[in-house]
Amino acid sequence: MKDIVIIGAGGFGREVQWLIERINDSSRKDNRWNILGYIDDNVEAGTDMNGYKVLGGVEYLLSTSTLLAVTCAIGESKIREKVIGKLRAQENLYFPNLFDPSVLHSDLIQIGEGNIICAGTIMTVNIQIADFCIVNLDCTIGHDDVLDSFVTIYPSVNVSGCVHVGKCSELGTGTQIIQGKNIGSETIIGAGAVVVKDMPDECTAVGSPCKPIKFHNLDVSPREGGGDWKDTLLIIGASGHGKVAADIAEFSYKKVLFIDDDKNAVGTKGVPVVGDSSYAVIHKNDCDVFVAVGNSKTREKLNIYYKENGVTQVSLIHPNACVSADAYIGMGTIIMAGAVVNADCHIGNGVIVNTGATVDHDNTIEDYSHISVGAHLAGTVRVGKHTWVGAGAVVKNNICIGNTCMIGAGAVVVKNIVEPGTYVGLPAVKVEERLPELNLSYKA
Numbered sequence: 432m433k434d435i436v437i438i439g440a441g442g443f444g445r446e447v448q449w450l451i452e453r454i455n456d457s458s459r460k461d462n463r464w465n466i467l468g469y470i471d472d473n474v475e476a477g478t479d480m481n482g483y484k485v486l487g488g489v490e491y492l493l494s495t496s497t498l499l500a501v502t503c504a505i506g507e508s509k510i511r512e513k514v515i516g517k518l519r520a521q522e523n524l525y526f527p528n529l530f531d532p533s534v535l536h537s538d539l540i541q542i543g544e545g546n547i548i549c550a551g552t553i554m555t556v557n558i559q560i561a562d563f564c565i566v567n568l569d570c571t572i573g574h575d576d577v578l579d580s581f582v583t584i585y586p587s588v589n590v591s592g593c594v595h596v597g598k599c600s601e602l603g604t605g606t607q608i609i610q611g612k613n614i615g616s617e618t619i620i621g622a623g624a625v626v627v628k629d630m631p632d633e634c635t636a637v638g639s640p641c642k643p644i645k646f647h648n649l650d651v652s653p654r655e656g657g658g659d660w661k662d663t664l665l666i667i668g669a670s671g672h673g674k675v676a677a678d679i680a681e682f683s684y685k686k687v688l689f690i691d692d693d694k695n696a697v698g699t700k701g702v703p704v705v706g707d708s709s710y711a712v713i714h715k716n717d718c719d720v721f722v723a724v725g726n727s728k729t730r731e732k733l734n735i736y737y738k739e740n741g742v743t744q745v746s747l748i749h750p751n752a753c754v755s756a757d758a759y760i761g762m763g764t765i766i767m768a769g770a771v772v773n774a775d776c777h778i779g780n781g782v783i784v785n786t787g788a789t790v791d792h793d794n795t796i797e798d799y800s801h802i803s804v805g806a807h808l809a810g811t812v813r814v815g816k817h818t819w820v821g822a823g824a825v826v827k828n829n830i831c832i833g834n835t836c837m838i839g840a841g842a843v844v845v846k847n848i849v850e851p852g853t854y855v856g857l858p859a860v861k862v863e864e865r866l867p868e869l870n871l872s873y874k875a
Contacts, residue, residue, distance in 0.1 A: 432465040435500040435527070436492070438514060440471040440480050444504040447547060448481055448529050451502075462498070488518055491525060501525050502544060503563060504545040509601040509617070512581045513653075514544065514561055525580050527564070543580070560704065561598075579616070592680060597632065621682065628756050634856075635683050637750035644748055645683040662686060665711050668723035669696040669704050675763055676723040679747045686718075708733060715742045721777055722763055722781065727799040727817045730781045734763050752784075761798070779816075791828075803840070824859075 435451065437444050448466060455463040469480050472488035492501065501524050505511040518524055526545035530536070536554040543562035548554070551569035558572055561580040566572065569582055573592035578584075582596050585604040590596070595610050597616030608614070608626040618630050621637030630636050634643040666673050669689040677700060680687045689696070689704045692713060696706045707712075711720045720742050726731045737744055744761050749768040752761070758772045761780035766772060769787040770862040776790055779798040784790060788802045791810040796802065800814050803822040808814070812826050815834035820826065826844040836848055839855035848854060853862045 432460070432463045433500055434467050434497070435464045435502060436467050436470050437483075437502055437504050438470045438489075439475045439504040440469040440478070440485055441504075441506075444469060444471075445481050446549070447502060447504040447529070448483065450529060450547070450549060453550075454529065460722050467499075472502075488698050489514060492518055493521065496523050498523050500526075501528055501545075502527065502545065502547060504565075506565065506583055506585075508581045508583045510567075511563060511583075512599055515581075549586075555592075561699055569803075579592070585622070618818055623750065625837055637682060637872055639750060642748065642754060642756065663688065663718045665690050665705075665718045666723050667691065667708055667711065667713070667720065668725075669693075669698050669702075670723070670725070671725040672725050674699045675767060675786075676721055678748045679765065679767070680721065682750055688718075707870065708736070708875045710738045711737060711742050715740070719743045719745045719749055721745055721765070723765070725783075725801075727781070727801065727819075730763075730815045731799045731817075734781050738762075774809075785822075797834070 434462060434740055437447055441791055451464050451466055457467045461806045465561050466483055468484045468486040470492060471485055474485045476485050476487045477490060478485045503511050505514060528542055528546045530548045531550040533550045534548050534552050537556045539556040540554060540558045542560045546560055548566045549568045550568050554572040555574045557575045559577045561578060561791060563580055564578050564582045566584045568586040570588045575593045576590055577595045579596060579598040579753045581599045583601040584807055585602060586646040587604055588602045590608045591610035593611045596614045599616060600614050600618045602620045603622035605623045606620050612626055613629045615632035617633045619635045620626060620641060624637055624641040625639035626641040631643065635645040643702045657701045664680045664684040664687050666676050666687060669688045673689060677687045687702055689698050689702055689706050690706050692707045696704045698844045711718060720737055722730050722733045724733060744763045746762060746764045748754060748766045751768045752766045752770045754766060755774045756774045757774045758776040760778050763780050763781040764778055765782045770784045771789040772784060773792045775792055776794045778796050781799040782796050783801040785802060785804045787805045789807045790802060793811045794808055795818045797814060799816055800818045802820050805818045805822055806824045808826045809828035811829045813831045814820060816830055817834055818832055818836045820838045821840035821842060824838045828846055830847055832848045835851040837853040838844060838859060842855050842859040843857040845858045854860060855862060
């Protein structure tokens with residue numbers, strides 16, 4: 432039997448212990464492993480882990496001269512690369528590939544060292560896997576795929592043929608990648624994403640179809656203002672709308688804070704208010720900003736103020752929104768959970784596409800408009816600036832709605848609307864025109 436240690440005493444490390452035990456149960460005696468224990472800098476030596484002790488930290492391995500197999504069960508690619516970088520020069524250490532006995536694979540695979548392939552995975556033909564990759568439970572790796580070193584593939588990922596995944600990239604649980612696509616180096620693909628286009632280096636990308644929402648270290652970003660993406664987002668508006676924006680922002684920012692010009696605002700969902708709108712200008716080198724204010728005129732005023740003062744503003748897209756890869760999304764816009772933005776749409780600056788709203792092909796939503804919860808816009812609709820399309824409203828295809836209009840909840844728009852005003856009913860007409868039948872008085 433050959434001696435082996437497991438680096439990482441967390442959940443995945445214990446799963447790798449089980450993987451090794453499964454190998455031992457199915458192998459001849461001369462192919463079995465003797466697990467000596469765990470290596471972990473963050474767990475006290477002597478701690479019991481499912482029947483094996485933590486031997487010490489990485490320094491323990493650097494101090495030993497015994498021939499020893501090492502498997503690195505650290506899920507985060509960059510940390511795994513850092514740890515292995517300390518050990519690779521040690522001549523007494525070697526790094527075997529570990530395949531669960533249930534893995535189905537052809538002989539036409541080129542593979543490096545230190546890889547871990549977990550139960551239920553299928554790998555077909557002419558695949559290249561470099562060093563220290565992790566392919567977790569129940570994944571499929573298609574023909575002619577290439578995985579560069581330190582790639583992490585989480586459970587139930589399906590990679591079609593001729594895909595290239597760059598070094599230190601991570602594919603979240605349930606990711607789907609269509610054939611022939613390239614995933615850049617050090618890129619994170621969020622859980623459940625559907626990748627239909629190449630993804631650049633050093634970004635976080637989410638959604639179906641998958642789109643970058645954060646760039647880690649690029650000189651130029653797709654956001655207004657450019658520059659590096661930061662770890663902290665300031666949301667102006669500690670209200671219900673701000674609360675929803677904070678939920679979305681937490682997918683891509685380490686820290687989310689509120690700012691608000693209302694001195695009585697105290698924050699929400701455990702997120703504090705740290706200052707007023709000027710706070711973002713003072714801290715523009717450290718924080719990004721999103722304006723979560725429902726009033727469209729105020730939203731426009733703040734967007735312009737931040738732009739003039741060199742503050743980096745971002746757009747927020749929920750991972751469960753479906754946004755066409757061909758759609759244009761402006762600065763300071765938010766697209767919420769369950770929303771759909773189809774092909775060749777143009778969404779302006781400071782727009783709100785609310786929960787469950789659908790914006791069909793070739794739509795234009797101009798700056799600072801709001802498509803409310805559950806509203807549905809058919810194809811080739813144009814919505815002017817500062818217009819509000821109410822909850823559950825329906826807009827027929829090829830309709831134009833002018834600037835500064837209010838479309839009431841549940842209204843059905845079947846004719847062009849030119850004049851500013853409030854429009855309600857089925858079919859939608861201007862409120863003043865419905866007063867006689869409604870027996871109501873109206874004051875502007």
